[in-house]
Amino acid sequence: MNIDTKAxxxxxxxxxxxxxxxLWISEQGREPQQISGQKILVTFYPLYKFTKAxxxxxxxxxxxxxxxxxxxxWEPTIQDIEQFKTASLVIINGAGFEQWLPKLITxxxxxxxxxxxxxxxxxxxxxxxxxxxxxLDPILVKTQVQNxxxxxxxxxxxxxxYYQQNANQYKSRLDSLDATIxxxxxxxxxxxxLAFHDAFSYFSIEYGLHQNTIVGGLSPEAEPTxxxxxxxxxxxQNLGLHIVFTEEAVNPQIAKVIADEIHGKVLVLSPLEVTxxxxxxxxxxxxxxxxxxxxxxx
Numbered sequence: 667m668n669i670d671t672k673a674x675x676x677x678x679x680x681x682x683x684x685x686x687x688x689l690w691i692s693e694q695g696r697e698p699q700q701i702s703g704q705k706i707l708v709t710f711y712p713l714y715k716f717t718k719a720x721x722x723x724x725x726x727x728x729x730x731x732x733x734x735x736x737x738x739x740w741e742p743t744i745q746d747i748e749q750f751k752t753a754s755l756v757i758i759n760g761a762g763f764e765q766w767l768p769k770l771i772t773x774x775x776x777x778x779x780x781x782x783x784x785x786x787x788x789x790x791x792x793x794x795x796x797x798x799x800x801x802l803d804p805i806l807v808k809t810q811v812q813n814x815x816x817x818x819x820x821x822x823x824x825x826x827x828y829y830q831q832n833a834n835q836y837k838s839r840l841d842s843l844d845a846t847i848x849x850x851x852x853x854x855x856x857x858x859x860l861a862f863h864d865a866f867s868y869f870s871i872e873y874g875l876h877q878n879t880i881v882g883g884l885s886p887e888a889e890p891t892x893x894x895x896x897x898x899x900x901x902x903q904n905l906g907l908h909i910v911f912t913e914e915a916v917n918p919q920i921a922k923v924i925a926d927e928i929h930g931k932v933l934v935l936s937p938l939e940v941t942x943x944x945x946x947x948x949x950x951x952x953x954x955x956x957x958x959x960x961x962x963x964x
Contacts, residue, residue, distance in 0.1 A: 705726070705728070705752055705753045705754050705755070706721070706725050706726060706727050706728070706753070706754065706755045706756075706757070707727075707728050707729075707730050707749070707750070707753045707755070707756045707757070708727055708728070708729060708730065708756070708757045708758075709729075709730050709731055709737070709756070709757070709758050709759060709763070709764050710729070710730070710731045710737045710759070710939065711729075711733060711938060711939065711940070711941045711942075711943060712759075712801040712807075712938055712947060713757050713758070713759060713782065713801075713810075713814075714727060714729050714943050715943070715946070715947040716782075716807070716810060716811050716814055716836070716947070717757055717814055719811070719832060719833075719835075719836040720811060720814045720815050720818060720829055720832045720833050720836065721814075721818055721829065721832070722828065722832050724818075724822065724825050724828060724829070725818065728749075729943060730742075730746065730749075730756075733940065733941065733942050733943055734915075734940050734942075735940065736886065736887075736915045736939060736940055737763070737939050737940075738884075738885040738886065738887060738939070739885075739887060740766070741766055742766055742769060742770055746770070747769075747770060747773045750770040750773050750774050750777065751773050751774050752774075753774060753777050754777065754778065754821070755777065755778045755779075755780065755817070755821060756770075756777055756778070756779050756780070757779075757780045757782065757814060757817065758779060758780065758781055758782065759782055759783060759798055759800070759801065759810075760781035760782055760783030760784070760798070761783040761786075761788050761796045761797065761798035761800060762795065762796050762798055763798035767779075778817070778820075778821060780813060780814060780817035781813070782800075782809075782810035782813045782814060783798070783800055783810070783813075784809075784813050785809055785813070786800055786806055786809050786810075788800075789867055789868065789871075791864070791867075791884055795884065797864070797867050797868065797884060798884070799864075799865045799866070799867065799868055799869075799884070799937065800868055801938065802865060802866055802868060802869045802937060802938065802951075803868040803869050803871075803872045804840045804841075804843045804844045804847070804872075804951065805840070805844060805872055806868055806872075807840055808837045808840050808841075811833050811836050811837055811840070812833055812837070814833070815829045815830050815832070815833035839948055840948075842948075843948050843951055843952070846952065846955065847873060847951075847955050848873065850955055850956075850959050851873060851875075851955070851958070851959060851962060851963075853963065854959065854962035854963040855962075855963070856905075856906070856907075856961070856962040856963070856964070857874065857875050857876050857962070858875075858876045858878055858905045858907060859875065859876075859877065859878065859907070859909070859911065859935075859958060859961050859962060860878045860879070860880065860898070860902055860907050860909070860910050860911060860924070860961075861877050861878070861879050861880070861911050861935055862879065862880050862881060862886055862911055862912050862913045862916055862920075862921065862935070863879055863880070863881040863882075863883065863884070863885065863886040863913070863916075863937070864877070864879050864881070864882060864883060864884050865884075865886075865937035865939075866935070866937075875962075878898075878901065878902075878905070878907075880894075880895075880898055880910075880920060880921065880924065886913060886915065886916050886937075889917075889920065890920065895920075895923060895924060898924055899924050899927045899928060902924060902927075902928045902930075903927075903928055907928065907930065907961070908928065908929070908930035908931070908961070908964060909925075909930055909931060909932075909933055909957075909960060909961035909964075910922075910924045910925040910928070910930055910931070910932050910933075911932070911933055911934065911935035911957070911961070912932050912933075912934055912935075913934065913935070913936060913937060913939075914934065914936060914940050914941075915939070915940045918932060933957040933960065933961070934953075934957060935954055935957055935958060936950060936953070936954055938950055938951075
């Protein structure tokens with residue numbers, strides 16, 4: 667074997683492993699850190715923010731219901747069902763919110779489900795319906811966050827401390843938010859407010875308020891009749907309300923009709939169902955409180 671051949675072989679021995687290592691490094695750079703390569707899905711905006719806060723750089727989280735889509739109306743497509751087939755874990759709100767879930771579980775019965783409503787006392791609305799809007803009460807969100815941390819710990823025990831520490835840090839933020847809400851609303855002389863749909867029952871109970879609604883059900887889909895609008899207008903006048911709340915995903919003209927009748931104005935009280943994932947949950951809640959304070963502290 668001549669010297670040139672030996673040199674070429676030596677180069678191959680060195681370069682090939684290094685090339686493989688470089689390729690591995692490149693792939694690691696493209697691929698987010700995950701729990702043993704497992705695919706984690708969350709159903710909608712609040713859970714995405716909570717899971718990202720708890721999971722940090724240890725999880726790769728995908729949102730099932732796209733931002734801007736009303737979750738009450740959403741139905742999974744064939745593509746969504748295919749996505750579920752490769753998922754290891756799905757994090758849900760629970761409390762009956764994801765009524766389409768059984769259809770997707772059938773596509774992947776081995777998938778782990780974390781129900782964040784576990785250990786939360788749910789409100790009953792009607793005979794067979796529970797109120798799912800637990801994410802609007804910061805105190806209840808602390809339980810949701812803990813459920814997420816416990817769920818991630820079970821499938822990734824080696825990072826248990828990391829998840830629990832992140833959960834505790836986020837719960838501290840929620841405690842600060844709770845304190846802000848109580849302080850901001852403490853001097854308000856009104857307790858009644860007019861929301862668009864029945865989303866703020868847990869919030870109202872937590873902070874001693876009374877929610878009135880334009881649409882009576884748990885979903886904002888329905889449109890009130892002329893008779894209903896007349897009743898709500900009369901009730902608003904009797905209660906001395908001057909702010910009518912609407913939501914991002916509904917027709918604001920419905921709230922405006924009432925506001926014009928009571929010589930008031932329309933503001934947004936968001937149920938945080940169609941919010942962009944780039945927005946911070948605590949900041950979005952503070953926007954709600956600012957508008958709610960205007961309604962209650964006049």
